[in-house]
Amino acid sequence: DQQVKQNSPSLSVQEGRISILNCDYTNSMFDYFLWYKKYPAEGPTFLISISSIKDKNEDGRFTVFLNKSAKHLSLHIVPSQPGDSAVYFCAARNAGGTSYGKLTFGQGTILTVHP
Amino acid sequence: EPEVTQTPSHQVTQMGQEVILRCVPISNHLYFYWYRQILGQKVEFLVSFYNNEISEKSEIFDDQFSVERPDGSNFTLKIRSTKLEDSAMYFCASRGTYNQPQHFGDGTRLSIL
Numbered sequence: 001d002q003q004v005k006q007n008s009p010s011l012s013v014q015e016g017r018i019s020i021l022n023c024d025y026t027n028s029m030f031d032y033f034l035w036y037k038k039y040p041a042e043g044p045t046f047l048i049s050i051s052s053i054k055d056k057n058e059d060g061r062f063t064v065f066l067n068k069s070a071k072h073l074s075l076h077i078v079p080s081q082p083g084d085s086a087v088y089f090c091a092a093r094n095a096g097g098t099s100y101g102k103l104t105f106g107q108g109t110i111l112t113v114h115p
Numbered sequence: 116e117p118e119v120t121q122t123p124s125h126q127v128t129q130m131g132q133e134v135i136l137r138c139v140p141i142s143n144h145l146y147f148y149w150y151r152q153i154l155g156q157k158v159e160f161l162v163s164f165y166n167n168e169i170s171e172k173s174e175i176f177d178d179q180f181s182v183e184r185p186d187g188s189n190f191t192l193k194i195r196s197t198k199l200e201d202s203a204m205y206f207c208a209s210r211g212t213y214n215q216p217q218h219f220g221d222g223t224r225l226s227i228l
Contacts, residue, residue, distance in 0.1 A: 043219035
């Protein structure tokens with residue numbers, strides 16, 4: 001299932017700089033996109049989401065951008081902190097009539113923020 | 116902050132045995148889900164549950180799998196006759212209304228020997 005793809009397996013950033021995590025999707029029926037953060041031995045923790053009717057959503061240090069024509073979204077973290085080091089998953093929800101909100105996940109990107 | 120809790124954190128079972136994974140969703144949530152993540156692979160959807168019935172299931176969710184909400188708080192996933200390839204992390208999730216995000220538990224690591 002390649003409907004949601006995160007092409008960068010890993011990203012390394014210096015503390016204080018911007019982290020940009022990218023995600024591409026192929027299914028035009030996706031209407032809602034989410035970013036989750038995951039530490040080892042824990043479940044995915046919800047970070048931020050965006051509806052397909054918007055192109056930007058901001059929450060503190062986290063901003064998600066959506067480019068529907070390119071079927072691309074990105075998560076910006078500014079400034080990055082060592083505690084942000086984790087695996088970041090992009091997920092998308094299908095707006096199809098029989099869907100009850102199942103999420104399709106990307107493979108994840110390991111973010112490492114160096115002090 | 117309310118959270119989804121899952122038990123046990125790790126389950127080791129012999130192939131062919133039945134296993135039940137347990138979840139307590141966030142109390143006022145209405146939609147419940149199971150996902151799994153095989154080591155090195157993506158998190159993948161198994162089943163969604165709403166209004167006391169399965170609302171959607173994936174191809175993975177065959178006759179060996181079942182879900183139940185036996186009371187007002189627990190949500191369980193049963194695998195009737197486990198196979199080696201069922202070894203994975205199993206995550207339970209729940210959400211409130213349609214435009215709210217799903218919240219995940221910390222998962223149960225299932226190891227089939």
